[in-house]
Amino acid sequence: MTVRPILTAPDPRLQAVSTDVETVTDEIRTLVDDMADSMYAADGIGLAAIQIGVASRVLVIDLDQKEGKKNPIGYINPKIIWASEETAVFEEGCLSVPEIWDDVERPARIKCEYLDRDGKKQTLEADGLLATCLQHEMDHLNGVLFIDHLSRLKKSMAVRKLTKAKKLKETA
Numbered sequence: 001m002t003v004r005p006i007l008t009a010p011d012p013r014l015q016a017v018s019t020d021v022e023t024v025t026d027e028i029r030t031l032v033d034d035m036a037d038s039m040y041a042a043d044g045i046g047l048a049a050i051q052i053g054v055a056s057r058v059l060v061i062d063l064d065q066k067e068g069k070k071n072p073i074g075y076i077n078p079k080i081i082w083a084s085e086e087t088a089v090f091e092e093g094c095l096s097v098p099e100i101w102d103d104v105e106r107p108a109r110i111k112c113e114y115l116d117r118d119g120k121k122q123t124l125e126a127d128g129l130l131a132t133c134l135q136h137e138m139d140h141l142n143g144v145l146f147i148d149h150l151s152r153l154k155k156s157m158a159v160r161k162l163t164k165a166k167k168l169k170e171t172a
């Protein structure tokens with residue numbers, strides 16, 4: 001279990017399209033564990049592998065930790081197989097987009113398929129925060145950040161803020 005550094009935007013690696021995991025091996029399980037540790041260390045509720053620089057279609061999400069218990073779920077090769085027409089708006093943030101939060105509208109309910117850490121195929125129907133979180137993390141696998149869903153003006157303001165923050169950090 002290792003806490004790995006999380007990439008922050010703007011970073012071309014975050015725009016990479018991740019590739020499917022062929023077989024769920026111990027190496028993948030270690031990746032899931034490292035992702036969970038990295039997520040907890042950064043106070044996040046979800047993380048995609050590309051955020052620690054690994055372009056594999058792997059996510060980890062834990063929405064229960066606020067109650068003091070840790071229950072990270074790994075989603076390998078997740079795919080949306082159905083999405084509701086009804087939408088929901090949540091204020092989103094991202095460990096790779098520090099200090100920025102904004103409303104994003106997405107399908108309110110989704111059905112998805114994924115492999116669990118034992119390589120077993122699972123189907124999940126999600127709504128509420130879990131539906132939003134899964135869609136946000138799955139976007140990362142396609143190189144998409146939540147700020148890409150904002151208006152052009154809001155996105156360019158966000159990118160400017162992120163670029164400035166990164167420069168300050170580099171010269172500090």
Ligand code: NI
Binds near residue numbers: 094096136140
């Ligand atoms: Ni994110």
